[in-house]
Amino acid sequence: MKKAMITGITGQDGSYLTELLLEKGYEVHGIIRRSSSFNTARIDHLYNDPEILNKSLFLHYG
Template identity: 70%
Template sequence: MSKRALITGITGQDGSYLAELLLEQGYDVVGMVRRSSTVNFERITHLMDDVEFAAGDLLDQMSMVDVLQKHRPEEVYNLAAQSFVQTS
């Protein structure tokens, strides 16, 4: 049975590279994405068929609990960041 990894920030540069690496190593990859309509999947279009996506919000504890309980990852990689400079 393959390991399952959850990646927050999968649509970013580091998250997309990590997803590629983990898929090459035989992992099941779950990518957590924001629930907004502004999510940009450009960096991971080539991975869309191989990654399972979960909508979630790092600022919402219950959202995180739901994602973790549903997908039960053995490994979690938190690569999410606030991309709007004035907010961060």
């Protein structure tokens, strides 16, 4: 399985790239900025999917 790391995964471009790579079978590791709010609105549909989270999508604070 190919792996990818995306900085800014919760941004517009990062969220689109995440969807594309997951569809292509990649294991995606995303970097989330440490902030006072956990803003994952653009990837919530992926983040809340138990088939994806921690199997092919991993989120890390940076």
